[in-house]
Amino acid sequence: MNSVSIVGVGLIGTSFGLALRKAGFKGEIAGVSSPGSIKAGIEAGAITRGVSLDEAAIASDLIYLSQPIDRMLETLRTLGPLVRPGCLVTDAGSTKVAITHTAATFLPPNSFLGGHPMAGKEQRGAIAAEADLFRDRPYVLTGAGQISNSHIAEFRIYLQKIGAQIIEMTPEEHDRTVALTSHLPQLLSTALAATLAENWEGSAPQVFGPGLIDMTRLALSAPDVWMSVLETNRGPIEDALQSFESAVREVRESLRTPAVALLFERASKFASAIRDTRKK
């Protein structure tokens, strides 16, 4: 693996470039992005120069897609006829079924590995990038067992050096899981902030504690990134929302009974358990 191209030089793409460098990668890392992002990516030290998607396809052993999902779907269509035999294309998208399907349709066989680094922060863009963004965070790979590509082993070693926790799943398992662990929390935070907004119309309440700040942090997310996440994972998200609606009804109906204490205990046990998962 001598030459890497990062398509979409934002928070994730730039962080991946910085992490690769920190892990000792000596080859070229080029970027495919807007002029502003290329400039920021070069200044950050994550990429050495900007190239076109055509140039990236001709020169790269690894093409790392880190655009919003709708843009990646377009990129995969364009890349299809350009990709060299043996090149590994991987992505950092938050849903996997739609991307895997598009990659299977347009890319040559044995060239696509699905990926999803479960890392991020409030700020966006190359300016917020960090070499350690992926450290101790889950990095889901999908379909790794199904393809034969000589660069997969090396890519995996770099992910380990970067400190990512590799987890293998099918695209379907991934999408059902993140509907519950990522998309549901996002939509609840949004629904909570929308509910409160309706009660204050224009002015914000002053009477709140740190809990409301935690619970509305995800609601700060920009809609643009989320629209294509929601579009490409509707079924599992609708299922997750329906499960949750039942849980809220259960909470409301149990308020007058001792059952509410059991619900608190079940919830508290789960909240502790996911924190223990992280400490390991």
Add this chain to the structure above:
Amino acid sequence: MNSVSIVGVGLIGTSFGLALRKAGFKGEIAGVSSPGSIKAGIEAGAITRGVSLDEAAIASDLIYLSQPIDRMLETLRTLGPLVRPGCLVTDAGSTKVAITHTAATFLPPNSFLGGHPMAGKEQRGAIAAEADLFRDRPYVLTGAGQISNSHIAEFRIYLQKIGAQIIEMTPEEHDRTVALTSHLPQLLSTALAATLAENWEGSAPQVFGPGLIDMTRLALSAPDVWMSVLETNRGPIEDALQSFESAVREVRESLRTPAVALLFERASKFASAIRDTRKK
């Protein structure tokens, strides 16, 4: 105001004692609590000694109640016949209507001022106390205008020195507001964790990002404290849960339409606005 008693030497009570000292209070601060809490409160430097509730009632200019709500309701009943004329009793409970009603029934006129410091942390007990716990946090006072008590002015000056942001409301306004800004977020976090627990039964998922950690922090809360909050604010909480259930349904039904982007924008605007409130 020469003598203060803190009834319930936990996180809030001990922090109040430490804050009073830091603000220059030179009088005695006694504690009414379990032997373990009295020991911890003395070691922290928040109280000088442990006393009985009877002794506290005889000696104090200010009695600061910082127990769980159900315990405070009992304390108010017991305190009724013991309180000296001119003594100010105030509390730190998370709901105000039930406490105010009980105080009005059992305490002498002009002795009760409702209070709610909107501060806290995950850890509990005197050991987690901080002199600056109330700094830059809202501190709701209820009924201050309705009573004539010579210690109110001095208590208010100490709250200002402590850095608390005093907000005056009626008990009813307070309870409706915190149903939305505090009790609703708590119950959502609990319902979210319970929903996820149901989907993994025993094991926790590994595939999640920092968003799920934010959204399940409140779910860690111990049920005991919350049961009496829920019991004393059922009506407003049921209303808040119903508004929220409509919002979740709206999110689910808008997933297939462009309306979901507008919902994200409304929510994001609100989430920014409450953060701006804090910065002022």
